[in-house]
Amino acid sequence: MRRIRVPEAPAEMWVEAEAGAPWLALEEALDRRGRGLAVYPTSAPRATVGGWLATGGLGVGSFEYGRMHENVLKARVVLPGGELREVDGGELGPSGGAVGRSGIVVEARLRARRADADVPFAIGLPGVGGLLAGIEALLEAGVPLWHAAFLNPAMARARGVEGEGYLLFGAYPEGRSAEVAGGLGRVVRRGKGRLLPLARARRLWGERFFPVMPGHEIPGSARWFVSVGKLSEVLASVERLPELLSVGVAMQGTIGNSGEVLLLSFDAREAGRVP
Structure with missing residues (x-):
């Protein structure tokens, strides 16, 4: 549950990560390509993607990009009945709930940005x-x-x-x-x-x-x-x-x-x- 995928094309401004991936690992993977996360938590040294998506809020980058859930492009969510669904980021609420029901985010595609300067x-x-x-x-x-x-x-x-x-x-x-x-x-x-x-x-x-x-x-x-x-x-x-x-x-x-x-x-x- 820690897989990270960064696209090779420079114009692709996103990163995919499973829920157990540490935020700093995402930032390091993007940094090697001159990119960075649009928003990440101030607790990034000790936080995972799934943990912060479950609580939501503001983070580093929120002055430009807003709350964390606004920077989720899409996500895979396990709903209470066990159903696995892919949802658009807009269907995630401020605390990670999906389409009006509680669920667990197991993978997300997150917005990235140029961050080399x-x-x-x-x-x-x-x-x-x-x-x-x-x-x-x-x-x-x-x-x-x-x-x-x-x-x-x-x-x-x-x-x-x-x-x-x-x-x-x-x-x-x-x-x-x-x-x-x-x-x-x-x-x-x-x-x-x-x-x-x-x-x-x-x-x-x-x-x-x-x-x-x-x-x-x-x-x-x-x-x-x-x-x-x-x-x-x-x-x-x-x-x-x-x-x-x-x-x-x-x-x-x-x-x-x-x-x-x-x-x-x-x-x-x-x-x-x-x-």
């Missing part, structure tokens, strides 16, 4: 207000990023980045550089932040799976979806937790193309112990 970026933004202003500017301007996410200060510290407040980071295809530069400048001005040097952006991008690291125990976490409009209220509450409970919360947010945000939160003490 992605450029990372990172912006430091002061406080919740700065982050929200930056995200709103990003969405209003339609900046053509592939991926956009953010870290709260506690998560930034766990990654060894101090003094930058909230960090908005991600990546975009090199061919969009001119258009993206103007949009990121607007984000910096609106959020009263600063664009970090490319070397620091590359480091953050290289650690985008943190704290889900191969070979290390995953810290306990919580996962939920909020709209950008509700984000200020949620983050303000998180900032008050250390005073109320003496426990810091390390948080990462993944921004989708509809203005929806997937929040992952960890006990800051546990996240800080991950090498």
Whole structure:
């Protein structure tokens, strides 16, 4: 149940995988041909195709391509009665259910993209207000990023980045550089932040799976979806937790193309112990 098939023709932007295939194995197979997955989970080092399709959600690449189920071109599904059916990706719901009934995805054809020249970026933004202003500017301007996410200060510290407040980071295809530069400048001005040097952006991008690291125990976490409009209220509450409970919360947010945000939160003490 781990078979992977990548088409030879450069124009064929897809990959087929059985449910037990690890996400990183798909990415490696595509990378050898200058391609990559359109969307993959932030838990990719420890996740399989079937596992994440069963839960669904936003992932790396969702700023451009949306939720995972929107990037399933077709799938083979075992229905409760044992029937094996092939369905279009549109028949899979956000949590992997097929044609209105629960089922198990055993194989899927997933959307791929050219990925031989992605450029990372990172912006430091002061406080919740700065982050929200930056995200709103990003969405209003339609900046053509592939991926956009953010870290709260506690998560930034766990990654060894101090003094930058909230960090908005991600990546975009090199061919969009001119258009993206103007949009990121607007984000910096609106959020009263600063664009970090490319070397620091590359480091953050290289650690985008943190704290889900191969070979290390995953810290306990919580996962939920909020709209950008509700984000200020949620983050303000998180900032008050250390005073109320003496426990810091390390948080990462993944921004989708509809203005929806997937929040992952960890006990800051546990996240800080991950090498």
